[in-house]
Amino acid sequence: MAEFDRPSAEDLNAADPLERVAESAQGWHRIQLAALGFIGFCGLFWDGGNVAGLRGVPELLMGLVALAFVLAIVAIFVVGRVAHPFGSPADTTGTDREAVARQVRQLRTGIRMTYVAVALVVAATLSVWLPVSADDGAVVMVDFEGQAWCGQLVEAPVGEARLDSPQHPDEVSLDLDSLALLRPVDGC
Numbered sequence: 001m002a003e004f005d006r007p008s009a010e011d012l013n014a015a016d017p018l019e020r021v022a023e024s025a026q027g028w029h030r031i032q033l034a035a036l037g038f039i040g041f042c043g044l045f046w047d048g049g050n051v052a053g054l055r056g057v058p059e060l061l062m063g064l065v066a067l068a069f070v071l072a073i074v075a076i077f078v079v080g081r082v083a084h085p086f087g088s089p090a091d092t093t094g095t096d097r098e099a100v101a102r103q104v105r106q107l108r109t110g111i112r113m114t115y116v117a118v119a120l121v122v123a124a125t126l127s128v129w130l131p132v133s134a135d136d137g138a139v140v141m142v143d144f145e146g147q148a149w150c151g152q153l154v155e156a157p158v159g160e161a162r163l164d165s166p167q168h169p170d171e172v173s174l175d176l177d178s179l180a181l182l183r184p185v186d187g188c
């Protein structure tokens with residue numbers, strides 16, 4: 001058979017079923033290593049998202065990333081045992097239906113574990129879309145002259161921004177025409 005010819009049905013039927021499962025597992029093994037790299041890459045650049053104000057969520061998300069990493073490593077081992085079998089040749093060769101079924105189950109288990117690991121890391125990294133929660137609802141208000149105030153926004157007439165600032169005894173009011181910046185901050 002030439003190098004670029006497709007194998008015939010006879011060639012496929014003549015091939016060792018365990019060898020065919022191992023070849024499939026080798027392809028999946030490469031995909032799993034890429035998935036592990038993705039998980040590691042996400043873990044390396046993941047900053048915890050915008051969950052600082054939510055109790056227990058950063059720990060939960062870190063736990064999901066860690067679980068995904070461990071699950072990916074276990075899945076690589078499970079598929080690796082099918083892709084690169086070790087042990088006695090009697091365990092890894094032949095057309096024993098039971099051996100083939102066992103290898104296929106092991107391969108499917110490893111593939112499922114890989115999908116779950118990737119889903120866990122995706123779920124953990126979705127935290128970047130969680131809303132930012134400032135601890136006390138503080139904002140900074142800056143006018144065009146560079147003067148800045150920090151405090152909580154309070155109700156104001158149309159065309160004004162008004163802050164209740166701990167640094168000033170009275171509320172600070174500013175016309176929107178002279179407002180250069182208004183943004184939330186973690187605290188004053």
